[in-house]
Amino acid sequence: MPSPTTSGPGTLPPIWTSSSSSTISTSHCRRWQEVERLRAERNAVANKMKGKLDPSVRQALVEEGKNLKEGLIALEEDLVQLTDKLQLEAQSIPNTTHPDVPVGGEESSVLRKEVGSQRSFNFAIKDHLQLGKELDLFDFDAAAEVSGSKFYYLKNEAVLLEMALVNWAISEVSKKGFTPLITPEIVRSSVVEKCGFQPRAKNTQVYSIEDSDQCLIGTAEIPVGGIHMDSILAESALPLKYVAYSHCFRTEAGAAGAATRGLYRVHQFSKVEMFIFCRPEESGKWHEELITIEEDLYASLGLHFKTLDMATGDLGAPAYRKFDIEAWMPGLERYGEISSASNCTDYQSRRLGIRYRPSPSEPPSTSTKKGKGAASGPTQFVHTLNATAVAVPRLIVCILENFQQGDGSIVVPEPLRPYMGGLELLSPKFK
Numbered sequence: 315m316p317s318p319t320t321s322g323p324g325t326l327p328p329i330w331t332s333s334s335s336s337t338i339s340t341s342h343c344r345r346w347q348e349v350e351r352l353r354a355e356r357n358a359v360a361n362k363m364k365g366k367l368d369p370s371v372r373q374a375l376v377e378e379g380k381n382l383k384e385g386l387i388a389l390e391e392d393l394v395q396l397t398d399k400l401q402l403e404a405q406s407i408p409n410t411t412h413p414d415v416p417v418g419g420e421e422s423s424v425l426r427k428e429v430g431s432q433r434s435f436n437f438a439i440k441d442h443l444q445l446g447k448e449l450d451l452f453d454f455d456a457a458a459e460v461s462g463s464k465f466y467y468l469k470n471e472a473v474l475l476e477m478a479l480v481n482w483a484i485s486e487v488s489k490k491g492f493t494p495l496i497t498p499e500i501v502r503s504s505v506v507e508k509c510g511f512q513p514r515a516k517n518t519q520v521y522s523i524e525d526s527d528q529c530l531i532g533t534a535e536i537p538v539g540g541i542h543m544d545s546i547l548a549e550s551a552l553p554l555k556y557v558a559y560s561h562c563f564r565t566e567a568g569a570a571g572a573a574t575r576g577l578y579r580v581h582q583f584s585k586v587e588m589f590i591f592c593r594p595e596e597s598g599k600w601h602e603e604l605i606t607i608e609e610d611l612y613a614s615l616g617l618h619f620k621t622l623d624m625a626t627g628d629l630g631a632p633a634y635r636k637f638d639i640e641a642w643m644p645g646l647e648r649y650g651e652i653s654s655a656s657n658c659t660d661y662q663s664r665r666l667g668i669r670y671r672p673s674p675s676e677p678p679s680t681s682t683k684k685g686k687g688a689a690s691g692p693t694q695f696v697h698t699l700n701a702t703a704v705a706v707p708r709l710i711v712c713i714l715e716n717f718q719q720g721d722g723s724i725v726v727p728e729p730l731r732p733y734m735g736g737l738e739l740l741s742p743k744f745k
Contacts, residue, residue, distance in 0.1 A: 338403060342396040349389050356382045401507075409510075409661040411626055412635040422625035423638070429609065430618035432642050437720040441645030442711045443576045446472070448722050450743040451714075452577070464566060464581045466707075471740045475713070475726075476584060476706050478733035483586040483611065483704040484557055490607060492557035492588060497537035499561055503527050505540045508665035510632030510658070519564045530563035534587040535700040542591065544667040546693055552670060553592035553600060557703060560585060577707035578643075578650060586703040591668065594660065597697035601657040604701035605637045608653050611703060615727040617712055618642045620649065632658040641708075645715035652708045655701035662698045669693040 359379045363372060416422045446452045451472035457465040468476055484494050506513045506520060506529050513520040513529045521530040531537060538558050547554070562585050566574075588607065590600050605621060612619050619641040629636050633656040640649040663669070671693050717725040724740040731738055 338396065338399050342393070342400050345389060345393045345396055349386065349393055352382055352386045352389060356386060408629070408631040409634050409659060411629065412657070414623070415629070415635055416623060416625040418625045419627040420625060423622040423628060424625075425620055426623050426637065427609065427621040429613050429620070430616070432618055433644065433716060435644070435718075439644050439715070440718060440722075441576070442643075442714040443645075445645070445714045445718055445722070445724065446576075448742045449714075449724065449740055451475075451740075454576070462581075464579065466577065466580060470743075471734075471737065472710065474734045474737065475710060475730070475740075478730040479704050479706050479709055480559055480584060480586055481733045482730055484559060486611060487557040487586070487588060487607060487703050490555070490603075492555040495534075495538060495541075495556050495558040497531070497534045497558050497560045499531050499537075499563075500528050501531055501537050501540065503529050505543070505666075506531075506536055508543075509536045509539045509662050510630065510665075511536070519566065521563050521565060531560060532564045533562055533700075534558035534560040534585065535589060538587065538589040539662050539666060539698060539700075542666075542668050545669070547591070547668070547670040547696065549593065549670050549673045552696065553590050553596065556589045558587045558589060560587070577711050578646065580707055584706040588701045588703050590699040591663075591696045592699070593670070594694065594697050597657050597659060597699060600699055601635065601637070601655060604655040604699060605639075608639055608655060608701055608703065612639065612641065612652070614729050615709075615713070617716060619652070624654075630656070632656065632661045634659045634661070641712045643711055643715050645718075646711070650708060650711070652705060652712065653702035656699065658698045658700070660695040660697055663695040668696050668698075670696050 356379060359375055359382065363375050363379075367375070416424050440448075443454075449472075450470055452469055453467040454465075457467050488494055500523070503513050503522065504527065511520060511532070512518055513522050519532055523529060537560070538556050541556075542554070561582060563582050566579055566581060588604055590604070592600050609619075609621060619639050622638045622640065624636045624638050628638075636654055636656045638651055639653045641652045642648075643650045713727060714724055717727065719725065722742040726734060726738050726740065
């Protein structure tokens, strides 16, 4: 695979070093220069016409301006087409990778940490589907009739459990200085693309809305990433840390089999996402902070899990480095991913146009509103990071399967009890 090249602040996005992309980039640059030259000539002609002129001179300038306008229209149309082609090329380019990222497929990922151990059961364990049926916690059959496969109704205490997980996660993460958000769940396709996803590609995970330029979000990372789009932030405002609640929608194209049954892989789910905008030199530090927050959350619930430094073959296009947490799910008899934390460096901010102005040249302001900022001083692109605090369905799987008792009841993890009215036990509805 050709190596991507990176660009400096204020330049075009990175492009492939392949001949086809280089040709498109060169053509785009030349066409842009031609457009700028004609615009300058048009403006010069317009300035010449402001004073008193001989009628013949004025008429000549009018004709020249008309020709320039017609030529400019044609060139601008070509420039738009070349820009679209260049954008498509740029979208296929992944981020560079951290030098410590293991090379290879998912099997090459490296264990960073392991917390707890697999629980021993002295009774026949059940998976979350059987437990949910006996506890009357969800209904997949009715949801399949109403919406299709991989949808579900949560019922009874499962509703309380979802609310508890969301409120607990937001409360705990907010204590770390994160600002709570509830995001839009429909966004423009262009924002999805700028965040590094391809909403209309083959086998995409994104639901696109027909006859519109909008999509349903697959993660709150997208609307939070866009909240400061086309902005120049004050360095004193960084880092900007958000914890966002949203519903997420994914096509799960190609997903099938026993490993994805039940709540593990669904089309719609609730999630609490952490997101950070920071200075480039601090993104490594904040990446470690995010994975530590995740590990502390899951350890406090009493889960057994392992943290992995994911290999290059498992990194999404935006990720420079990604840590995944996989928790033990005894009913499914395997570890399952419950969260990830990614450092995307400036991959998303370049496309979204999010920069900051270093302190030496900025006025004493902490405003994060869109605008041009201070009149002097070079700007730099921020780095962006995202991490899952709670992916609700998968944590429900973990809680039901790990904390099941011999009588079919489920022990509610202690941190969640205050958010469930003090409820300590989920008991079977049917004997």
